[in-house]
Amino acid sequence: xxxxxxxxxxxITGYGCVELExxxxxxxxxxxxxxxxxxxxELRLASIFNGLNRIVENVKPENIVVEELYSxxxxxxxxxxxxxxxxxxxxxxxxxxxPVWSYSATRIKKSLTGxxxxxxxAVQKAIKLILNLKDLPYPPDVSDALAIALCHAxxxxxxxxx
Numbered sequence: 001x002x003x004x005x006x007x008x009x010x011x012i013t014g015y016g017c018v019e020l021e022x023x024x025x026x027x028x029x030x031x032x033x034x035x036x037x038x039x040x041x042e043l044r045l046a047s048i049f050n051g052l053n054r055i056v057e058n059v060k061p062e063n064i065v066v067e068e069l070y071s072x073x074x075x076x077x078x079x080x081x082x083x084x085x086x087x088x089x090x091x092x093x094x095x096x097x098x099p100v101w102s103y104s105a106t107r108i109k110k111s112l113t114g115x116x117x118x119x120x121x122a123v124q125k126a127i128k129l130i131l132n133l134k135d136l137p138y139p140p141d142v143s144d145a146l147a148i149a150l151c152h153a154x155x156x157x158x159x160x161x162x
Contacts, residue, residue: 005149008085014141
């Protein structure tokens, strides 16, 4: 099963793709889609849309996973911008008939480290260990996306829901 995790952001959208084969989890690829703050919003969203389409065409995921949007952000504009990009993610998924799953940040962290309030560094170390990487995943947007994908892989392998 190929799982694509996406960390939606207007400036940087991270993605991480893993393949679950039985109990083995392997890295397929990870990266970022960057937009420029000087561009108009519609052009930035189009760039993310086009980038996600290319990624989906390349890795052919069976599931797409994003972090849940929680409503009490300290910076409401951040939630709105994240919502725009989440909409793009759901649109791309719908165009390819790929189911989308969402998990809270605390569930993602707990799934990887056993603690829902783990630091980013602890999550990065867990990803490195799980995927047998030489270095910590970088930038943080990629590690966040990989964490999201790995959380779903854990859910699927434990509950065999798909």
